[in-house]
Each structure stands twice: as C-alpha cells, then as structure tokens.
Amino acid sequence: MDSRFTRGKSAILERSLTRPKTEVSLSAFSLLFSEIVQYCQNRVYSVSELQNKLSELGQQVGARILDVLVMREKNGKRETKVINILLFIKVTVWKALFGKEADKLEQANDDDKTYYIIEKEPLINTYISVPKENSTLNCASFTAGIVEAILTYSGFPAKVTAHWHKGTTLMIKFDESVIARDKALDGR
C-alpha cells in the first residue's frame, strides 16, 4: 500500500480543485490519441479486442474525472437515481470533457435497462477516418469506457459500448440490480 503514496514530494493536495479553465489544442490531443490507438492496435488481434482496450483506457479517465467533478460541480453530493446520474453524464461530464452537452439521451423502447447517449460528431473522432476493412471500429469506445467507469464507480454498474448509429451511439446496459433498486426507490 505504502508505495501508492508519495511523502510530501508534491503540493498537489494543497491545490484548489477550482482552477482557471486551461485549454490545449485539439491537434495535440488528436495526435496523442492516434498514438494510443496505434499502440493498442499492435497488441490485439481483432477490432473487438481493440475496442475493449480503448475502453479500458477510457475507464482510467472516467474513474478520475468522476471525483473531481462531484467535488467541484456538485459539492460532493452523489446521485442516487438512474435518470439523475445519466443527466450528470450528459450535461456535467460532457461539458467538462468535450466543452458541450451530449446531443441526445434516450431510453430504449423495449428495454428498461438500456439507454443511449447519442453524439453526432464526437470530438474524439474529429480527425479519425476508419479504414474500410475495419468499418465497425469506433474509437469512441474510449468515451464508452469513460462513461462505464463513471456509472460503475457511482454505484450504477453497467456495460457501455460504442456503435455507429446516428453518428455515434453509446449504448448503456445497466445491471439488473440497478433498475430493480431504482424502481424500489420510486415506490417509496
């Protein structure tokens, strides 16, 4: 355990979480992300493995941004209802990461466990063109990973995957127990 923590080396804990908004260029991010995708691609054999790998990296980001945003934007208050955590992602998380709200949030007609976050042109895919032979690849799997981690670490275990549909659709499938709990809360 002790190796996880540094002893007084950095003043990071003394810094305020509310900071002046800083920006970097999208080119810098895109070139970095491209290297990440290539690195992952060299270590897998299929498109689905590549998407899983990107999702794992996204989960690292999601787990970290969650705590920052809950403290900074919500005064430490956590969401308890499915609809509220989804709105938190659509609005607060998206604004912090991508500078705008997500285009749409929808629920599947035939399944109360499934929701969709739809983004016509995800920032992450701005400069990515997918080769014909890998047409199912959607690098927004990285974003799916971010969302999955935020939901899971907020106590709403779910699987999130990225698909080419109306631009890019992130499909959120909640764990059975999450929906059951939400219904029980409604009943009270």
Add this chain to the structure above:
Amino acid sequence: MSRQAGRGTESKKMSSELFTLTYGALVTQLCKDYENDEDVNKQLDKMGYNIGVRLIEDFLARSNVGRCHDFRETADVIAKVAFKMYLGITPSITNWSPAGDEFSLILENNPLVDFVELPDNHSSLIYSNLLCGVLRGALEMVQMAVDVKFVQDTLKGDGVTEIRMKFVKRIEDNLPAGEE
C-alpha cells in the same frame, strides 16, 4: 478544396483535463505493459517522436512561421509559438551555453502532470518524456538533429521542470540515388 477553405489557421481548442487524464491513462498502461521504467521512458519517447514528425506539418500550416536563421530563433519559436499553440503554455528560455548550441526550457505549469503524483516505486520514470520525443521528431523534419532531455522535474521534487535541448547537427538533404 472545400476542406481547406473550411479549415482556419486557428486550431481548435479543448479541455486540458481530458488531455491530461488521457495522457495519464497511456502512461499507466505502459507501466503495466513494460517491466521497467527505462522501457516506458523509451516507449514514450518513441510515441512522442511519431507525434512530432506529424505535428510539424500542422504547425507550419497554422503558424505562418518561416525558416529560422539560427538556434536562438528556433528556441523562441518553440517556446512562444509552438508550446503556446499546442499546450497553452509559454516556457521561458534560459541557460544558454556559451556556444549558443544548448538551452533550457523552463515549464512553470506542465499540463501533462496536472493531478499527477509519482509513486515511490517508479522513481526512474520520466513521466513527460513524450515531450522530448515530440521536439526531436518535429525538429528532425526541418533538418535539425537535436538532443532533448529532462534535467529537472517538479514530479521528482525539483522546484521547476526543465527540458534541456542541444543542437547536434544540420541534417543534409539526401536525395535518392539518381534524382540529382
């Protein structure tokens, strides 16, 4: 053509937090995939190099900067134009060698290390080594071989972050055989 017309020279901006955390996710992954810090440093440098080789084109297209006449001018362009454009910071230039072939970039706020603490078991990890690769790759594409390394890092408890750049040589254009 329509694509060029729609593309302003001003590059689009985005949240630096997503950038920082994404870079962190990459370094974390490399630390899992490689057995020691030296190999991670090498891999970061290599990825940075690949980025630099591509970034220079984007830079020349957007910045309208012409050919630099000496290494001092190159240093100025790197610090005041390139760093500003891509990372939103302007490092200061100091510690010129008497021969004028070596200088230091001092980074007050390195966006790559926001939120970052180095665990004790990664004491030889050069967390931001990607930047060295980027500088080396980009300059190589404009016929300049340079040596770039971190000499101080706030992550390791130093007061500032300092990147040392040394001019090695001009790379002469080698035309392919039969093209002369």
